Structures are given as C-alpha cells and as structure tokens.
Amino acid sequence: MTPLRIRVLLVDDHRMFRAGVRALLEGEPDLEVVGETGDGEGAIRLTAELRPGVVLMDLRLAGEGGGMDGVEATRRILTTTPGAAVVVLTSYGTEADVVRAMTAGARGYVLKAGAPDELFQAVRTAAGGGVGLAPDAAARVVSRLTNPEPVLTEREVEVIRLVARGLSNRAIATSLFLTEATIKTHLVRLYRKLGADNRVGAVSEAVRRGLVELH
Amino acid sequence: MTPLRIRVLLVDDHRMFRAGVRALLEGEPDLEVVGETGDGEGAIRLTAELRPGVVLMDLRLAGEGGGMDGVEATRRILTTTPGAAVVVLTSYGTEADVVRAMTAGARGYVLKAGAPDELFQAVRTAAGGGVGLAPDAAARVVSRLTNPEPVLTEREVEVIRLVARGLSNRAIATSLFLTEATIKTHLVRLYRKLGADNRVGAVSEAVRRGLVELH
C-alpha cells in the first residue's frame, strides 16, 4: 500500500504556535505539513495552490493589514476551493464561535487547551470526509441546539458594536442615519437579550459571547 | 565537555501549545523539557521540585479553580524558589503586560507571534543569568520609559474594574463603602487619563491596556 500522508496547511498568526504544531504533526507518520501562513489572504492562496487535505485554521488572525478572521477566511476558502476541509484550531470555544465556524463550513473544531490526540483525530476525520468535533466544542453545539440563547439581529449587533466603542445614543443615531429613539428601542431589546440592565453590562456580555471585539 | 542541557519547565493552559513547544524545544540539542503544567499552583510546585534552568510562563492561565495569572505565578515562584529564571511566553504584549511581568521579576519576554529562534535565544540568555527581551517587547519597554503614559492609581483601577462589570456609580460607591461623589471624581480623572469621555470608552481603553479583564 502507498503511504499517502494527509497534507496539512497551518493557519495561525502565532508563528511560535505554528512551529510547535508543525513539530507535533511531523511526529505522526500519516500527517505532513505542506505549508503555513499567518493571515487569511495567505490561507486562501495557499489552499488553492497546495490543495492540502486539511486546513488547520485559527479563528483569531491578528492580520495587521485588513483584519479577516478565521471564519471569514474559511468562508472564502470554501468558495475558491470548494472541496477543502477546514478544521478550526483555536483558543476559545464560546457557543457563538463554534456555531459561526461550523455554519461557515468548517469540518472540525478543536481547542488549543485539548490533548494533541484530539487534534490528530479531528484532522484524520476531516480528511476522510467526516466532521470532527472535540468533546468541549461538541458539548457547546449540543447545548446550543437544546437551549437556544436569544440571537441578536443584525441591526442589534451593529448597535452594540457602536456602543462598545463608547459612542452616545445620539452619535450612534447619526452614524446609522436613524433617530435617537430607535437606538433606545434597540438598546432596551439588547438589555433583555443579553441579561444586562445598562450599556456597560450589555457590552461586557456581548464581548463574552464573542459578538463584539473591543478596539 | 559534559553536554549539560538547559532544563525547561512549560507553563501554559493550552495543552496543545505545550505539546507543540515541547516538540519544538526537543529539536534543540542544548534544551530539554523536564515538565509541564497548565496552572499557577503546578508551576510553583514543579519549579521547587524540578529546579529547572528556565520556566517558560504564559501570562493568561485560565485556571478553573482560582485564577492566578502568569505574573502572580512568577512572583510566587520567585519567593519560593529565589534563583528561578522565568521567561514569559505569551500572545499579547501590551505595555502594561510587559511592565507588570518584568517588574514581577521575569528574566525574559517573548511573543508567541515571534520566530522560534527568539524563544531559543531568550531561554539561553535567561539560563545564563541575563535578561532576554524579544524585539517587540523590548520596543514597548523603551517606548514606555521614554513616553510614560499616565498610570492609574490603585483606587482608580478598582473603580474602573467595577465600572467594567456594569455597576452604576451608586452601586460602586456602596461596594467600596464610599459616596457617589467620590466615584464621580475618580471617573473624571479616569476619563482624562484614559482619553475617554464616558464610561464605556474608558472601559474599552482600560481593557485594551490590559488593566481590566472582562468577566
């Protein structure tokens, strides 16, 4: 039998982490790292060029120029290279993160806090056409399906993001070409959905859920 | 000559990252990983037991039980094992982070975004009794010394942390056994020091500077 190894592309903005994972994967006889990059653009390009069996993707890509995150990169990879298998490998696994990544078309989700074996298994599963979720991530997906937390509408997310930047209601209104009254209505609904009773608490909760990034 | 290798202890809450760095360090003939742990307590204990030449320490330790961060762990390690050489290896390198770590007694600061060689060199330097700063971190220390940004007092940090939790001025006042007037005075100074003009902006800036952690 031919020793066909699974060809892996690493996408992570931490060079040190890439080097570590590379060394880790090289220890597995059936895995092979064929490339690595630190930003979304590189990921899209290298996936098209190298046609890796699996793309290992971090969600937070601190790309200086632009700021595409891992979910966006995953989406674009799947449009330019439809057959690609993307496995998310990231630090935090909030429900919002997992759901966003999986709906974007990821074929796996592994936490950096997990054991190396979880990563190996997820890579092999994804390369075989399956979907591999680490236990932690899987639990969150299940809990999300059984106990759906209120989802913010697009407009509400837009508003809470501006609130997070410290804008006043009036400033948000002019920024979105609306009235202050409308902003207040959105805020009241945001407070209810986020379980807060003022704007700071709402921002804090939104950040915790991964809906907003500060700065 | 005896091939005495530098004995390294890994401290990072991401098991996957530990495995990766271990594989990376094992590739260097003069380096040797003698232990690893994911929380501060383990770091203190293992440093005392194993007496490693260098402790590689992440700043963010998501310890479920307790919540000691890397700086606190570093401080405690240096009290229980005075001779220890701690090198910080972390994701973010804000000025506040670098300064806090170095004043806690760290002998090096390396960013995960950096090249593996930076890590190797910092470890060797620290083991030799020196202080190794990666270029990025060093630049921030210098910029901090040349252009000192306003430092918040203890009380101010205390206040901004409660603000970040969504507490009202009145709630903060009762929480700290003060009057609302005092809280407002602190806030006005906080706005000036943080370059904000309302509480949300102040929290956002405080988070950016690493002074406050959300949730």
Add this chain to the structure above:
DNA sequence: CCCACCGTCAACCGTTCGGTTGAACCCAGG
C-alpha cells in the same frame, strides 16, 4: 390572507451620568 417579527419613530418620565468648583484630610519627600 394574516400573523409574527423586524425595524423605525414619538412622547413622556424619573434616574443616572458627565463635569465643575471647592474643600478637607493624610502622608511621604524635599
């Protein structure tokens, strides 16, 4: 077709916030 939901806005209310001025106390350092 109609209901539900989203998004928009108005008017009104009490509360809180943002900001200023002024003042008092303590403590460490020159």
Add this chain to the structure above:
DNA sequence: CCTGGGTTCAACCGAACGGTTGACGGTGGG
C-alpha cells in the same frame, strides 16, 4: 515645615440614559 499627590466628600447643573407605551410599515411563513 510645607508642598504635592492621593483620597474623600458636597452641591450644583445640563445632558444623556433607562424604560414604557404606543404606533406604523415591510417581509416572510403558515
């Protein structure tokens, strides 16, 4: 000794926020 910084508080003001009620149009699913 006394100057400066940190901390505490008071009184005051206008502006912004938090919340409610009610309303209207659009859109999509049952």
